[in-house]
Amino acid sequence: MSRRFTPKVVTANALLEGDNVWLTEDDRWSRDMAEAEFIEDEAHGQIRLLFAQSQASVVVGAYLADAKMGQCGPEPTHFRETFRTRGPSNYHHGKQAEESTHV
Amino acid sequence: MYKYNEFDEAFVRERVAQFRQQVERRIDGSLTEDEFKPLRLMNGLYLQLHAYMLRVAIPYGTLDSRKMRQLAMIAERWDKGYGHFTTRQNIQYNWPKLPDVPDMLEALADVEMHAIQTSGNTIRNVTADHFAGAAADEIADPRPVAELLRQWSTDHPEFQFLPRKFKIAVTGSPNDRAVTKSHDIGIRMVEKDRQPGYEIIVGGGLGRTPLIGKVIRDFLPAQDLLPYVEAIVSVYNLLGRRDNKYKARVKITVHEHGIDTIRDLVEERFAQLRPEFGGGDQELLAEIEAAFAPPAFRDAATDTYEAAYDSDPVFRSWADTNLTAHRNAQYAIVSISLKAHGKTPGDATAEQMRVMADLAERYGHDELRISHEQNVILPHVHKSDLPAVHAALKDAGLATANIGLISDIIACPGMDYCALATARSIPIAQEIATRFDELKLEHDIGQLKIKISGCINACGHHHVGHIGILGLDRAGVENYQITLGGDGTENAAIGTRTGPGFPADEIVPAIERIVYAYLEHRESEEETFLQTYRRLGMAPFKAALYPAEERADAA
Ligand code: SF4
Numbered sequence: 001m002s003r004r005f006t007p008k009v010v011t012a013n014a015l016l017e018g019d020n021v022w023l024t025e026d027d028r029w030s031r032d033m034a035e036a037e038f039i040e041d042e043a044h045g046q047i048r049l050l051f052a053q054s055q056a057s058v059v060v061g062a063y064l065a066d067a068k069m070g071q072c073g074p075e076p077t078h079f080r081e082t083f084r085t086r087g088p089s090n091y092h093h094g095k096q097a098e099e100s101t102h103v
Numbered sequence: 104m105y106k107y108n109e110f111d112e113a114f115v116r117e118r119v120a121q122f123r124q125q126v127e128r129r130i131d132g133s134l135t136e137d138e139f140k141p142l143r144l145m146n147g148l149y150l151q152l153h154a155y156m157l158r159v160a161i162p163y164g165t166l167d168s169r170k171m172r173q174l175a176m177i178a179e180r181w182d183k184g185y186g187h188f189t190t191r192q193n194i195q196y197n198w199p200k201l202p203d204v205p206d207m208l209e210a211l212a213d214v215e216m217h218a219i220q221t222s223g224n225t226i227r228n229v230t231a232d233h234f235a236g237a238a239a240d241e242i243a244d245p246r247p248v249a250e251l252l253r254q255w256s257t258d259h260p261e262f263q264f265l266p267r268k269f270k271i272a273v274t275g276s277p278n279d280r281a282v283t284k285s286h287d288i289g290i291r292m293v294e295k296d297r298q299p300g301y302e303i304i305v306g307g308g309l310g311r312t313p314l315i316g317k318v319i320r321d322f323l324p325a326q327d328l329l330p331y332v333e334a335i336v337s338v339y340n341l342l343g344r345r346d347n348k349y350k351a352r353v354k355i356t357v358h359e360h361g362i363d364t365i366r367d368l369v370e371e372r373f374a375q376l377r378p379e380f381g382g383g384d385q386e387l388l389a390e391i392e393a394a395f396a397p398p399a400f401r402d403a404a405t406d407t408y409e410a411a412y413d414s415d416p417v418f419r420s421w422a423d424t425n426l427t428a429h430r431n432a433q434y435a436i437v438s439i440s441l442k443a444h445g446k447t448p449g450d451a452t453a454e455q456m457r458v459m460a461d462l463a464e465r466y467g468h469d470e471l472r473i474s475h476e477q478n479v480i481l482p483h484v485h486k487s488d489l490p491a492v493h494a495a496l497k498d499a500g501l502a503t504a505n506i507g508l509i510s511d512i513i514a515c516p517g518m519d520y521c522a523l524a525t526a527r528s529i530p531i532a533q534e535i536a537t538r539f540d541e542l543k544l545e546h547d548i549g550q551l552k553i554k555i556s557g558c559i560n561a562c563g564h565h566h567v568g569h570i571g572i573l574g575l576d577r578a579g580v581e582n583y584q585i586t587l588g589g590d591g592t593e594n595a596a597i598g599t600r601t602g603p604g605f606p607a608d609e610i611v612p613a614i615e616r617i618v619y620a621y622l623e624h625r626e627s628e629e630e631t632f633l634q635t636y637r638r639l640g641m642a643p644f645k646a647a648l649y650p651a652e653e654r655a656d657a658a
Contacts, residue, residue: 015130017200018154057132060150078579080152080518083527087153088519090447090529093183093198094153 008045009036009067009074010052011084012059020084020095021059022074023052029059031095033085034073039064114258115217122146123205130202147218148204152522157196157204159211159218163231163249163273164192164473164480168460171471173214175456181207186456188441188449190513190564191270192230192473197520219257224265226256226336232274232281233474236397237436237482239428242292243299245275247392248328251384255329262336266343267351269336270308277593282475284316284595285309285567287353288335290328291593299325305335305365306357309561313597314354317362319369327377329384334373338365398468400431401485408486411493418493420546421504426489429482435489437467437481438474439496440503440511444540448514448532449477458499466492475564476513478506509544509551509618510536513564517557517574518581524557526574526581527607531555534611539618548618551632554589567591569633570617571598572610583610587617587644588636599641601648613648620647 010023011033021029022036030036039045045064052062065081067074076082087094122142129139143149147158159174166174174194178186181203182196189195199207211217229249236244252271256262262269273290274281283289289304301323307316323331335353342360344350350359357365411418427436439459442448451459459479463471466488472480484492496502505511512535515521517528532555539545554568558575565571571586582604589598605613618632620643625635636644 013150013154016202018150020153056135057130060136079581080524080576083518084152088197088529089527090450090519090533091183 005040005042005045006066006077007068007074008039008064009033010039010045010048010062011036011065011081012052012055012062015056015058015060018060023048023062027051029055031098033067033076034070036067036074038067038069038074111254112212112215115212115215115219118146118217118219119205119208119212122208126201126205141223143204144222145219146204146208147222148199148201149222150522151197151516151520152518152524153520154198155201155204156520157199157207157218158189158222159194159196159216160228161192161194161216161473162228162253163235163246164233164475165235165246166471166473167469168464168471170214170216171456171460171463173210173216175453175460177207177210178453178456180210185450185452187447187516188451188473188477188479190475190477190515190562191228192233192475193228194473195516197516222268223263224267224269225263226252226259226265226269226271229253229256230270230272230281230286230475232276232279233472233476233480234280234427234436234482235275235472236395237429237434238276238278238280239430240278241276241430242294243275244395244397245273245281245290245292247388247395248290248292249273250391250395251329251388252332254387255333255384262340265336265340266345266356267348267353269339269353271332279591279593279595280474282564282567282591282595283307284593285313285564285591286316287339288332289316290332293322295322301325301328303331303335306354306362307595308352308354309564309566310352311349311559312355312358313561313566314358315595315597316354317357319362319366326382326385327373330376330380331369331373334369334376337376338368338372342368398470398483400434400483403433403485403487405433405486408489411490415490417497417502417504418490421493421502422489424504424508424546425506431483433486435484435486437484437489437492438506439479439481439501440505441478441501442505442511442536443500443503444505444510445533445537447529448512451479455499455501458495458501462492462495476511478511505545507550507552508546509539509548509553512536512553512555513568514555515557515563517555517563521557521562523560524574525559525576526557526583528555528557528563528572528574531572531574531583531607531610535614538611538615542615544618544622547628548622549628549631551618551621552591553614564591565589566597567595568598569636570614572614573604575604577604581607583607583613585610585613585617585648587641588633590633601641601645603649616647617644620644 025037304316467481514532518524556563567589584604586598
């Protein structure tokens with residue numbers, strides 16, 4: 001039985017800072033999830049993941065994360081991924097304290 | 104305080120130099136992450152949810168002011184101005200950048216510290232009673248033995264690739280403050296016919312399969328410690344399951360083979376190893392013991408303490424809660440709470456670290472300890488200095504009078520930092536502490552330990568919390584399971600689950616219902632939560648927690 005493919009984004013941590021990054025359609029790594037490539041096809045997702053994994057000198061631990069399309073771009077569907085777009089809840093540190101920039 | 108010898112110093116410096124090259128080679132692309140990961144883990148560097156994390160070992164939780172100031176400097180220079188003290192008596196920095204880490208390690212080496220063996224399948228930082236060398240109830244200071252074990256296990260060629268990580272704890276006191284029964288090996292000092300020795304416990308552990316350690320030897324003569332411990336680790340190294348990560352800890356080995364079989368194998372191996380040690384370890388121990396000689400205690404009047412105690416209710420409340428009896432009656436052990444209501448358990452700012460370092464230097468024979476309960480200890484403070492210490496702590500936001508109370512919560516980093524987490528733990532701790540502070544009930548409630556973990560790995564020791572909270576992911580929502588009746592002392596017990604868990608916005612009211620049930624059912628103010636639970640069992644707490652179901656059952 002084939003299940004419907006849940007849309008995905010490719011995400012990882014930047015090698016130097018460890019900060020969370022997302023793969024864009026034009027092969028950049030953005031620190032802003034809204035800029036991520038929204039992947040709706042499973043086979044394409046695998047190709048993008050392989051590409052991400054070949055970027056070993058830029059990112060670490062690339063994986064496919066579930067996403068949904070929001071008003072400004074892809075958004076997380078699971079709370080863990082939401083925290084990754086924001087930072088910790090006990091201090092105003094991480095992404096919530098920074099402006100988005102590119103790797 | 105124990106000083107590194109030349110060998111230690113050279114070893115640590117060499118490791119830093121090696122790691123500097125490894126980081127360079129990772130950044131320039133000549134090392135892949137698969138090649139680099141084991142190397143960074145060997146140096147305490149993890150990749151967490153938002154950033155890297157550097158875990159620094161604080162052997163048996165002991166520091167002096169110089170080390171504490173260096174930790175503060177590192178926090179300010181390369182991190183975000185604070186550090187997080189963990190349940191393994193370590194400190195973690197949550198925001199280091201990869202290119203800076205070699206410099207951080209270099210700065211640690213300058214004060215004889217390092218991050219070696221804080222991860223990986225090796226023998227980890229050896230922990231000890233945080234009141235070691237000071238407690239009134241102590242047989243002997245457990246730290247020389249912990250240091251001996253540290254030296255023996257550091258870079259031990261046979262034990263760099265164990266089936267799984269391996270944790271050892273030592274206590275010198277019958278009141279177990281080092282949670283020895285939930286370690287891979289727990290060592291308790293005992294005396295038999297006036298001879299010093301150890302009770303050796305093996306196979307304790309929390310995590311996915313929580314088990315209380317079993318006594319493998321009820322009396323081991325002191326001089327046999329190293330060969331015996333080596334025998335245990337070596338039997339485990341051969342028998343431990345490498346096929347399944349979840350069954351690889353020694354607790355499972357003991358569970359599967361039975362303690363009697365393990366004991367026989369260990370005795371056999373011990374008989375082979377014992378002659379090989381030839382007493383060199385005992386000479387070393389004697390040297391180490393000399394370095395741990397107690398400080399020159401002052402002999403002075405304590406009436407300033409008594410005067411402050413009688414006249415200042417804030418000081419009195421703090422003294423009643425945060426002081427522990429010292430073996431020298433003129434002295435006290437000060438526990439500095441890193442659990443200000445609403446703050447992150449175990450976090451200290453660089454400024455607070457400096458204040459604690461200054462106090463240790465000025466009033467505390469230059470000694471500091473980190474407790475597994477994520478507080479900082481000044482083990483030797485003369486009572487006449489306590490009012491001054493308290494005043495300085497108050498100015499730094501460090502005078503919260505809540506040691507052992509409901510807001511003195513152990514919480515692991517959970518999903519605010521940890522990549523393995525299934526839910527957050529810090530905000531739950533913050534909310535519980537804030538709530539009970541508002542209710543002004545915590546002193547009335549008395550001794551009650553809440554421990555929170557953000558996943559089944561149980562770094563927050565939730566199984567041994569009087570009230571344990573485990574954060575889980577249930578269908579994409581944070582959900583919290585409660586256990587009651589856990590105990591991390593010499594009467595160690597694993598808590599029992601109350602029933603279905605609670606979503607994040609219902610967990611604080613749930614804890615409140617448990618506490619009110621306790622207040623209602625306790626026989627007297629002296630009966631602690633744990634005693635009431637042991638007397639009455641789960642029923643009244645369950646009724647308070649799940650009232651609707653009770654009614655449904657009765658109908
Ligand atoms: S208990 Fe789980 S969430 Fe908490 S620190 Fe350990 S691994 Fe991370």
